[in-house]
Amino acid sequence: MKRLTVTLTVLGAILAGVAIGPGQIAHAQPAKGAQAAYERVREVMDDRFKDMRLTGDPDRDFAALVIAHHEDLIFLARTQLEHGADEQLRRMAQQFIDEQQKQVSDLKDWQVRNRQADYRAKADQPPHGSGPLDRTTASAPEVQAAAPAQPAAQAPASPLPTVSGTVEKVDAGAGKITLDHGPIPNLNMDAMTMVFRAQDPALLLGVKEGDKVRFQADRVNGQISVVRIETGRTQAAPSQAPAQPAAAANLPMVTGTVEKVDPSAGKITIDHGPIPNLNMDPMTMVFRIQDPAVLKGVKAGDKVRFQADRVNGQLSVVRIQRGK
Numbered sequence: 001m002k003r004l005t006v007t008l009t010v011l012g013a014i015l016a017g018v019a020i021g022p023g024q025i026a027h028a029q030p031a032k033g034a035q036a037a038y039e040r041v042r043e044v045m046d047d048r049f050k051d052m053r054l055t056g057d058p059d060r061d062f063a064a065l066v067i068a069h070h071e072d073l074i075f076l077a078r079t080q081l082e083h084g085a086d087e088q089l090r091r092m093a094q095q096f097i098d099e100q101q102k103q104v105s106d107l108k109d110w111q112v113r114n115r116q117a118d119y120r121a122k123a124d125q126p127p128h129g130s131g132p133l134d135r136t137t138a139s140a141p142e143v144q145a146a147a148p149a150q151p152a153a154q155a156p157a158s159p160l161p162t163v164s165g166t167v168e169k170v171d172a173g174a175g176k177i178t179l180d181h182g183p184i185p186n187l188n189m190d191a192m193t194m195v196f197r198a199q200d201p202a203l204l205l206g207v208k209e210g211d212k213v214r215f216q217a218d219r220v221n222g223q224i225s226v227v228r229i230e231t232g233r234t235q236a237a238p239s240q241a242p243a244q245p246a247a248a249a250n251l252p253m254v255t256g257t258v259e260k261v262d263p264s265a266g267k268i269t270i271d272h273g274p275i276p277n278l279n280m281d282p283m284t285m286v287f288r289i290q291d292p293a294v295l296k297g298v299k300a301g302d303k304v305r306f307q308a309d310r311v312n313g314q315l316s317v318v319r320i321q322r323g324k
Contacts, residue, residue: 006179016124017211023277028034032301033083034083034084036080036207037079037082037083037108038079038083039190040079040080040151040255041072041075041076042274043273043275044072044075044282045072045075045076045272050099052064052065052068059114060111060114061111063111063112063114066103066107067104067107067108070100070101070103070104070107071100071104071281071282071283072282073096073100074096074097074100074104074132075102075282076093076096077092077093077094077096077097077100078093080093080095081093081097082216084094084099092184099234103241106235109222112187112188112219113219115188116219122284128205154176160186160216160217160218160227160228161184161185161216162179162184162214162215162216163180163181163182163183163184163215163216163217164182164212164213164214164313165179165180165182165212165213165214165215166179166180166181166210166211166212166213167179167208167209167210167211167213168180168193168209169171169209170204170207170208170209172204172205174269175197175198175201175204175224176195176198177195177196177198177204177207177229178193178194178195178196179193179194179213179215179226180193181193181215182312182313182314183310184217185311186217187217187218187219187224190278190315191288191313191314192286192315194224194284196217196224196225197220197223197224197225197226198225198226199220199225199226199227202229203226203228203229204229206231207229207231211231212231212232213229213230213231214230215228215229215230216228216229230289250276250277251307251308251309251318251319252275252276252277252307253305253307254272254273254274254275254305254306254307254308255272255273255303255304255305256270256271256272256273256303256305256306256318257270257271257272257301257303257304257305258270258299258300258301258302259271259284259300260297260300260303261298261299261300263289263292264293266288266289266290267286267287267288268286268287268289268295268298268317268320269284269285269286269287270284270287270306270317270322271284271305272284272285272306275308277308278308278309278310278315287308287315287316287317288311288314288315288316288317289315289317290311290318291314294317294319294320295320297322298320298322301320303322303323303324304320304321304322305320305321305323306319306320306321307319307320
């Protein structure tokens with residue numbers, strides 16, 4: 001009886017080999033779509049570093065390159081979580097995402113501080129290019145002499161730009177307001193939906209969800225805050241013509257995966273590759289849709305190719321097609 005059992009087991013293994021095909025018994029088939037996903041990861045990682053323009057400022061270039069490296073690693077880790085099955089590697093991928101995302105956030109905060117007019121005027125902040133290999137005994141005294149002469153700290157702050165937006169939520173108790181807003185130049189922030197602190201909770205009195213507002217925002221005590229807000233309809237200056245999207249033929253086609261479609265709000269969330277004309281790195285982004293018909297037949301999970309541009313100050317998808 002034992003001999004018969006062994007014989008049947010061997011026969012079953014042979015039949016399984018014939019059904020699966022030679023050379024495939026020891027290796028599982030790759031998950032559906034995994035190869036294409038990892039090809040996209042490799043393409044994005046290669047192109048991003050190759051196309052990155054350096055500023056010549058070692059501190060800024062270091063921060064930009066580390067951010068690019070970490071975001072690429074996050075992208076790779078997310079792809080593993082989407083397609084991989086090995087639990088040890090999945091835990092490692094999640095650890096990469098958690099650790100690298102914190103460092104990316106810290107570096108982006110540094111980039112914002114570095115762009116402030118008085119950043120280099122801090123007493124303990126040496127100018128760029130004064131690292132150990134850049135210093136010489138002859139040049140060191142010159143660096144010391146030059147530092148006190150910088151008047152940036154005394155210069156008056158530039159007037160803050162006024163930005164248009166729509167109130168999505170008001171949390172007066174927490175002193176917070178959520179705004180769907182246009183670009184904020186002084187914060188180098190694109191059009192998006194963002195939760196702001198209110199510098200003074202009294203600013204939120206009379207402001208409610210759905211209001212069209214004009215506001216000013218700045219970084220206050222390390223937090224992005226609304227420092228002034230006005231409700232009511234405000235006409236744009238006549239000289240400011242609405243921005244028009246570039247001709248579709250001139251816009252690059254970008255690959256992405258649809259994460260969410262909100263036709264009623266005219267929005268679509270896409271996990272996409274680099275968008276050269278917007279100088280945008282790979283990320284997950286909520287875009288406006290100028291024509292709701294563009295979203296017809298598009299659903300979450302679709303692999304798409306699309307064109308995006310800044311329209312009336314908002315990042316918008318102007319063309320989209322499903323497919324590989």
